[in-house]
Amino acid sequence: MSIILYALFGYAAMAKAGMVPPLVSETVTSVSMWVLTAYFALGVIMNGISRSKPERLIMTPTALVLAGLYLILALS
Numbered sequence: 001m002s003i004i005l006y007a008l009f010g011y012a013a014m015a016k017a018g019m020v021p022p023l024v025s026e027t028v029t030s031v032s033m034w035v036l037t038a039y040f041a042l043g044v045i046m047n048g049i050s051r052s053k054p055e056r057l058i059m060t061p062t063a064l065v066l067a068g069l070y071l072i073l074a075l076s
Contacts, residue, residue, distance in 0.1 A: 016076070034074050
């Protein structure tokens, strides 16, 4: 299920960047960028407070980069 979700996240990002046509509409794509930005920002917090050291060291910066990239797309 995660693979399908991340594929949809990627497709939404590509649609917002104009690389592929939107699945539903431009409005849905724009809203989804804000939702995904919030999702990855929450991921930064949750990974940052994790008890797992590898998760804190690897997934926190990964989520931070994703949140930043989706924010850039949301603002464009």
